[in-house]
Amino acid sequence: MAKVQLTDLVLRDAHQSLLATRMTTADMLPICPQLDKVGYFALEAWGGATFDSCIRFLNEDPWERLRQLKKALPNTKIMMLLRGQNLLGYRHYADDVVTKFVEAAAKNGVDVFRIFDAVNDPRNFKAATEAAKKTGKHVQLTISYATTPFHTIQSYVDLAKELAAEGADSLCIKDMAGLLKPYDAYELVKALKKAVDLPIEIHSHATTGMSVATLTKAAEAGAEILDTVISSLAMGTSHSPTETMVEIFKGTQFDTGLDTNLLLDIAAYFREVRKNYKKFESSFLGADTRILVSQVPGGMLSNLESQLKEQGASDKIDEVLKEIAVVQKDFGYPPLVTPTSQIVGTQAVFNVLFGRYNKLTGESMDLLVGKYGKCPAPKNPEVVKKALEALKMEKEITHRPADDIPNEFSKLEEETKKILGTDKVAVEDVLTYAMFPKVAPDFFKKRDQGPVKFTAEPEAPKAAAPAA
Amino acid sequence: MAKVQLTDLVLRDAHQSLLATRMTTADMLPICPQLDKVGYFALEAWGGATFDSCIRFLNEDPWERLRQLKKALPNTKIMMLLRGQNLLGYRHYADDVVTKFVEAAAKNGVDVFRIFDAVNDPRNFKAATEAAKKTGKHVQLTISYATTPFHTIQSYVDLAKELAAEGADSLCIKDMAGLLKPYDAYELVKALKKAVDLPIEIHSHATTGMSVATLTKAAEAGAEILDTVISSLAMGTSHSPTETMVEIFKGTQFDTGLDTNLLLDIAAYFREVRKNYKKFESSFLGADTRILVSQVPGGMLSNLESQLKEQGASDKIDEVLKEIAVVQKDFGYPPLVTPTSQIVGTQAVFNVLFGRYNKLTGESMDLLVGKYGKCPAPKNPEVVKKALEALKMEKEITHRPADDIPNEFSKLEEETKKILGTDKVAVEDVLTYAMFPKVAPDFFKKRDQGPVKFTAEPEAPKAAAPAA
Ligand SMILES: [Co+2]
Ligand SMILES: [Co+2]
Numbered sequence: 044m045a046k047v048q049l050t051d052l053v054l055r056d057a058h059q060s061l062l063a064t065r066m067t068t069a070d071m072l073p074i075c076p077q078l079d080k081v082g083y084f085a086l087e088a089w090g091g092a093t094f095d096s097c098i099r100f101l102n103e104d105p106w107e108r109l110r111q112l113k114k115a116l117p118n119t120k121i122m123m124l125l126r127g128q129n130l131l132g133y134r135h136y137a138d139d140v141v142t143k144f145v146e147a148a149a150k151n152g153v154d155v156f157r158i159f160d161a162v163n164d165p166r167n168f169k170a171a172t173e174a175a176k177k178t179g180k181h182v183q184l185t186i187s188y189a190t191t192p193f194h195t196i197q198s199y200v201d202l203a204k205e206l207a208a209e210g211a212d213s214l215c216i217k218d219m220a221g222l223l224k225p226y227d228a229y230e231l232v233k234a235l236k237k238a239v240d241l242p243i244e245i246h247s248h249a250t251t252g253m254s255v256a257t258l259t260k261a262a263e264a265g266a267e268i269l270d271t272v273i274s275s276l277a278m279g280t281s282h283s284p285t286e287t288m289v290e291i292f293k294g295t296q297f298d299t300g301l302d303t304n305l306l307l308d309i310a311a312y313f314r315e316v317r318k319n320y321k322k323f324e325s326s327f328l329g330a331d332t333r334i335l336v337s338q339v340p341g342g343m344l345s346n347l348e349s350q351l352k353e354q355g356a357s358d359k360i361d362e363v364l365k366e367i368a369v370v371q372k373d374f375g376y377p378p379l380v381t382p383t384s385q386i387v388g389t390q391a392v393f394n395v396l397f398g399r400y401n402k403l404t405g406e407s408m409d410l411l412v413g414k415y416g417k418c419p420a421p422k423n424p425e426v427v428k429k430a431l432e433a434l435k436m437e438k439e440i441t442h443r444p445a446d447d448i449p450n451e452f453s454k455l456e457e458e459t460k461k462i463l464g465t466d467k468v469a470v471e472d473v474l475t476y477a478m479f480p481k482v483a484p485d486f487f488k489k490r491d492q493g494p495v496k497f498t499a500e501p502e503a504p505k506a507a508a509p510a511a
Numbered sequence: 512m513a514k515v516q517l518t519d520l521v522l523r524d525a526h527q528s529l530l531a532t533r534m535t536t537a538d539m540l541p542i543c544p545q546l547d548k549v550g551y552f553a554l555e556a557w558g559g560a561t562f563d564s565c566i567r568f569l570n571e572d573p574w575e576r577l578r579q580l581k582k583a584l585p586n587t588k589i590m591m592l593l594r595g596q597n598l599l600g601y602r603h604y605a606d607d608v609v610t611k612f613v614e615a616a617a618k619n620g621v622d623v624f625r626i627f628d629a630v631n632d633p634r635n636f637k638a639a640t641e642a643a644k645k646t647g648k649h650v651q652l653t654i655s656y657a658t659t660p661f662h663t664i665q666s667y668v669d670l671a672k673e674l675a676a677e678g679a680d681s682l683c684i685k686d687m688a689g690l691l692k693p694y695d696a697y698e699l700v701k702a703l704k705k706a707v708d709l710p711i712e713i714h715s716h717a718t719t720g721m722s723v724a725t726l727t728k729a730a731e732a733g734a735e736i737l738d739t740v741i742s743s744l745a746m747g748t749s750h751s752p753t754e755t756m757v758e759i760f761k762g763t764q765f766d767t768g769l770d771t772n773l774l775l776d777i778a779a780y781f782r783e784v785r786k787n788y789k790k791f792e793s794s795f796l797g798a799d800t801r802i803l804v805s806q807v808p809g810g811m812l813s814n815l816e817s818q819l820k821e822q823g824a825s826d827k828i829d830e831v832l833k834e835i836a837v838v839q840k841d842f843g844y845p846p847l848v849t850p851t852s853q854i855v856g857t858q859a860v861f862n863v864l865f866g867r868y869n870k871l872t873g874e875s876m877d878l879l880v881g882k883y884g885k886c887p888a889p890k891n892p893e894v895v896k897k898a899l900e901a902l903k904m905e906k907e908i909t910h911r912p913a914d915d916i917p918n919e920f921s922k923l924e925e926e927t928k929k930i931l932g933t934d935k936v937a938v939e940d941v942l943t944y945a946m947f948p949k950v951a952p953d954f955f956k957k958r959d960q961g962p963v964k965f966t967a968e969p970e971a972p973k974a975a976a977p978a979a
Pocket of ligand 2: 246
């Protein structure tokens with residue numbers, strides 16, 4: 044019986060996508076008893092941008108959030124999203140920090156590690172994967188999905204085999220921009236199921252409006268686990284609604300067995316909670332299909348538009364969208380996900396404003412010389428040469444970038460002690476400092492004041508539409 | 512080659528669902544040259560609630576809108592939604608009015624008549640269908656989709672055969688509330704295609720988030736035409752995005768052949784136009800899955816909530832939702848669409864507030880004694896008896912309700928002459944008066960002032976979300 048399981052992303056990706064990652068732990072805990080009864084494969088509840096948001100905006104200790112959620116969800120696996128060797132920060136860390144981080148995450152409550160890397164370089168998964176395997180937790184390795192001439196089914200099959208060899212317990216296809224079309228998902232999942240003997244989970248954003256169909260066809264092709272979000276925080280740049288998928292599969296061979304009435308109670312809860320975050324909502328909540336041609340994620344598109352506006356060049360947006368395709372190719376076809384989406388996007392803006400590659404950003408240089416790892420395809424040697432010259436380097440880095448980083452945990456620990464003014468610090472605090480060295484000191488100072496709280500503003504009544 | 516065709520609803524159902532039917536002709540005409548190039552099966556652009564909205568809110572002559580659209584769309588069929596013997600009003604009209612209306616609609620620009628009846632009584636389609644056939648235009652007869660114990664595949668097949676016998680050129684499955692699940696759509700279309708040799712068009716609202724999957728599976732089952740809306744007015748209580756369906760089917764046997772870049776230009780236009788109607792937007796634009804259990808359309812749900820609020824009984828909503836199922840059964844399982852949705856909903860509220868059937872509304876009585884036609888299933892005889900007694904009638908009406916209405920066009924013409932103060936009136940004005948006798952006189956007086964105009968208010972900037 045090909046029963047399908049669901050992972051609900053309501054506690055992480057949903058509010059990261061729709062509410063600028065602002066949901067507080069206080070707004071999560073009251074519904075945990077119900078969430079814990081559903082019978083999800085997992086609840087994605089930690090990692091991604093939530094760690095950053097906790098200390099930057101919410102004055103919440105992210106480790107304390109994890110412990111509280113774990114306690115409130117005794118029967119449900121907690122999934123975290125981990126950016127490979129970047130962990131939850133924005134640089135590559137030394138292996139000892141990666142190991143410590145994964146150990147602490149497992150100890151504090153993470154049951155499923157979903158690990159990805161922006162350029163899909165298997166070597167960037169390695170340290171996190173090995174550490175996660177040692178904790179005995181479920182290790183899910185992720186294929187970041189892109190549609191470029193390089194990204195054929197065969198290239199994904201090759202990557203899947205490499206990730207399987209790394210020891211993955213399951214694979215995830217991560218479609219961060221809603222590019223994965225239903226029939227392509229069908230072909231891809233079929234091919235992956237044939238190549239590797241691992242459960243496959245689909246993470247497909249609803250941005251373009253096709254995600255529900257994509258999940259449906261992926262299930263038909265044999266995907267065992269689907270990422271969804273409870274309806275009241277679903278769709279738009281978020282994900283397919285949980286109840287919708289449950290109802291679609293009810294009575295079929297893919298039946299999830301989940302209780303729609305219980306899910307509707309949870310949806311009602313988050314419908315109210317959402318009102319607390321109205322000021323953080325994205326203004327457009329429908330379907331944005333532009334990406335199907337431009338390949339540019341919606342969040343990236345807004346960033347580009349504001350960059351151009353600052354430069355008084357708003358009329359150049361179409362040119363920039365075309366230039367992105369050029370840059371992505373020259374850079375070796377990295378998928379457009381954090382941080383490569385920003386790197387490629389900003390470089391495209393620079394190319395349009397100042398002439399192609401007349402001005403390379405520091406991040407572009409690093410990506411070009413291999414500091415982010417091996418990009419999927421060969422790069423444009425002319426552009427790589429420019430970067431090498433600018434960085435006064437002889438040749439590209441071809442080894443694993445983290446091999447150049449000496450162990451650094453002790454040093455970070457000493458710095459944390461200094462900041463906290465004690466000679467004994469929790470490993471979690473060291474890791475918080477390691478992730479966001481600029482934000483953490485301030486957070487440590489204010490931590491005792493406790494989390495911020497958001498409340499709903501009264502809403503003006505709107506006209507109701509007739510049904511026809 | 513099973514090529515799929517699309518009907519775009521952007522000029523009618525999209526703004527009826529999302530913007531309280533307020534879009535003006537002035538906001539439609541500038542994009543018509545592009546719309547006319549797309550190659551749609553048709554553009555739904557008239558009928559439904561637009562006629563009412565034109566004269567009530569926009570000070571626009573709906574016939575003039577039709578003529579202008581026809582002129583601006585020389586290569587595209589214009590579809591209208593016609594409520595059978597109700598035409599665009601809220602009562603049954605005499606056959607001569609139905610005939611005159613259909614003739615005038617055809618003459619002024621309608622190319623496809625989509626005709627439906629709230630209780631799916633084929634006799635209520637008859638006069639409109641015969642008149643439409645005589646004009647030589649395409650006649651599409653509609654099955655209003657409901658999920659009740661009565662509504663089996665066989666009941667739909669039987670209805671489809673009856674509608675085919677009426678002379679339908681095509682059939683439409685009208686899923687006004689997003690209840691049609693993908694695999695159910697597949698089975699239903701398969702069964703209908705086997706039973707009748709007619710093209711099938713699917714009209715499935717996006718309310719519950721499953722419409723894109725539903726259209727996809729319907730196409731797999733052989734549906735030739737799908738209703739979509741250009742992305743910037745899609746999703747929520749509207750429909751599946753046009754570009755999304757085009758991209759899903761591209762390169763498959765269902766390829767629509769439409770040009771995504773042209774569609775993106777149209778989407779960009781309506782993205783801007785939509786801003787003019789911000790004050791009319793429904794506040795919730797995501798997926799509402801409550802209907803999958805309650806079967807109650809979103810618009811109806813809002814109405815119920817405000818009715819209960821007025822009575823200080825907001826806490827009774829769950830009771831009312833349960834009562835709706837009882838009333839729908841007792842009333843012979845009418846699909847919940849205008850006007851039956853209002854009738855059943857209000858009666859359920861009355862039942863909860865005053866005790867079951869202690870107070871019957873006038874409309875409930877009419878529905879129970881057959882004045883709206885034959886309901887799909889047998890009614891509760893006890894409740895029918897109450898209605899008969901209240902109306903001092905011997906027995907239910909079993910003939911076609913319109914048979915009781917003597918021709919009335921001449922009388923309406925005389926009244927219109929009086930109102931306009933002339934002795935020669937256009938048939939279109941008589942029909943406008945016939946549809947909305949309370950609103951039309953005022954409209955006639957102010958018509959010369961020309962249409963109202965909506966403009967966008969400046970918007971506050973929002974925080975952008977990262978893509979992950
Ligand atoms: Co509709
Ligand atoms: Co995501």
